[in-house]
Amino acid sequence: MTADTYGRIVIPKQLSDAISWLTGVESATAWLFLIQVGRHRLLSDEQVQSDPLLEPVRLLIIEGRPPEIREATFAEEPIRAAMVARLMPAVLTKPKQGWRITIPKELEVFAPPEIDKREFSILMSLEGYLEIWYTGVLWKSGVQPLSRP
Numbered sequence: 001m002t003a004d005t006y007g008r009i010v011i012p013k014q015l016s017d018a019i020s021w022l023t024g025v026e027s028a029t030a031w032l033f034l035i036q037v038g039r040h041r042l043l044s045d046e047q048v049q050s051d052p053l054l055e056p057v058r059l060l061i062i063e064g065r066p067p068e069i070r071e072a073t074f075a076e077e078p079i080r081a082a083m084v085a086r087l088m089p090a091v092l093t094k095p096k097q098g099w100r101i102t103i104p105k106e107l108e109v110f111a112p113p114e115i116d117k118r119e120f121s122i123l124m125s126l127e128g129y130l131e132i133w134y135t136g137v138l139w140k141s142g143v144q145p146l147s148r149p
Contacts, residue, residue: 007103016099034086038137
């Protein structure tokens with residue numbers, strides 16, 4: 001998919017039909033969660049609310065303040081602290097041709113510099129989630145040798 005000048009891409013019908021929470025005729029609130037550089041998972045608001053790692057980040061984004069204030073010398077481990085940057089709100093709308101998502105401009109921070117930031121690939125993960133990849137990142141991942149668990 002190529003994003004238009006507003007950063008919008010259409011989710012293919014067969015993929016949007018596979019998302020049980022993506023119903024209705026107006027719009028849906030969703031979240032993009034950074035799985036790795038250039039790879040984002042689309043989550044419903046309910047999925048984010050029920051995740052113990054993501055819910056505090058959701059509250060911070062929505063309410064503009066952390067769920068609790070700790071002493072000034074306390075700091076989260078880097079991987080937990082980075083969760084604030086890994087979760088971004090997104091809105092899905094349903095124009096005539098199917099569901100469409102507007103990719104937040106902030107996503108570009110997590111794109112390697114050498115790839116086209118308007119080219120996306122949308123696919124279902126093996127875990128059952130819709131994922132949005134920068135096509136250049138997916139291509140690089142696809143040419144790697146397969147490893148066995």
